[in-house]
Amino acid sequence: MQSKDEKRGALARSNGFDPPQTSRIASRAYRVLLVDDHAVVRRGLKALFDERPGIEVCGEVASGAQAVDFVRRNKPDLAIMDLTLPEMNGLDAARLIRQESPSTQVLILSMHFSNELAREVLRAGALGYVLKSDADAELLAAVDHARRHLPFFTSTLANTMAQNFVATGSSAPADAGPLPGTPLTEREVQVVQLLAEGKSNKEVAITLGVSTRTVESHRNHVMRKMNFSSFSELVRFAIRANLVNP
Numbered sequence: 001m002q003s004k005d006e007k008r009g010a011l012a013r014s015n016g017f018d019p020p021q022t023s024r025i026a027s028r029a030y031r032v033l034l035v036d037d038h039a040v041v042r043r044g045l046k047a048l049f050d051e052r053p054g055i056e057v058c059g060e061v062a063s064g065a066q067a068v069d070f071v072r073r074n075k076p077d078l079a080i081m082d083l084t085l086p087e088m089n090g091l092d093a094a095r096l097i098r099q100e101s102p103s104t105q106v107l108i109l110s111m112h113f114s115n116e117l118a119r120e121v122l123r124a125g126a127l128g129y130v131l132k133s134d135a136d137a138e139l140l141a142a143v144d145h146a147r148r149h150l151p152f153f154t155s156t157l158a159n160t161m162a163q164n165f166v167a168t169g170s171s172a173p174a175d176a177g178p179l180p181g182t183p184l185t186e187r188e189v190q191v192v193q194l195l196a197e198g199k200s201n202k203e204v205a206i207t208l209g210v211s212t213r214t215v216e217s218h219r220n221h222v223m224r225k226m227n228f229s230s231f232s233e234l235v236r237f238a239i240r241a242n243l244v245n246p
Contacts, residue, residue, distance in 0.1 A: 029056035030147055033074075035067040035081030035093070036109070045080065045135070052140060064088030068096045075101050078146050080139075083110040083117075089239050091124040098125035105146045109135065112197040113154055116235040128152035184222060191218040195231075196238030 065087040083090040094106040106126040145152035194204040205212045
C-alpha cells in the first residue's frame, strides 16, 4: 500500500512533474577545479568563489599532470588553470583534460596576453582566457559563460574574435612532440620570452635597450634556427619551454 508521500509523487509524475528530481538538479553546485602552483593564488580564487552561491571548489592541485589525473577521476564541470605549470603546461593539460572528460570545460589564467596566446588557448580546447590582473572583475563572468558553454576572453580581446575563430579556425591539437634541441643565445631567449608575452618588436627593443631592427634580426634568426614556420610555433615553444613567466 502506497504512503501519502508516494501517492503525491506518483500523481506529480503522471502530470509530467518530478519535484524531487527537479530539486536535485536545482541544488547541484557547479564544480570547479583550481590549478595553480602558487597556493596564495588558489586561496584567493577559492575565496572569490566561496562568496558565489551555486559554485563549489571541488579540488585544488599544483601541476598540469595533477589536474589531468583529478579530472580523470572526478569529472569536474570546469578547470581553471594557470598557463605555466610544473610537469605539464596549461595548454597541454587542457588538451588532455578535454580528451579525458569532454564535459569538463577549461579556463586559462595568465599574467600575459597576446592574440597568439589567445589562439593557442582556443586550439588547446579551452573555452576562455582571463588575465590574472582582471580576475576580480572578470573571472566570475567567465565562469558564468562557461556554464552556458560560451567562450569568454579577457576584455582586451573582443568576444567576436574568439567566436569567429571557433567557427572557422582549427581545433586540432598542436604538435606535442619533443622540444627542438637547437640552443638559443641568451639574447635570443630574452627576445622570444618578451615576444611570447605579447610585446611588439618596438616594445622589446625598448625593454632590451636595442634597436627595433636588432629585435627583428634576432626574431628571424630564432625562426630559422628553430625551423618555425609561424609565430604561433614560436609562442608554443616559449610556453612549453617555460619561457613565459607565471
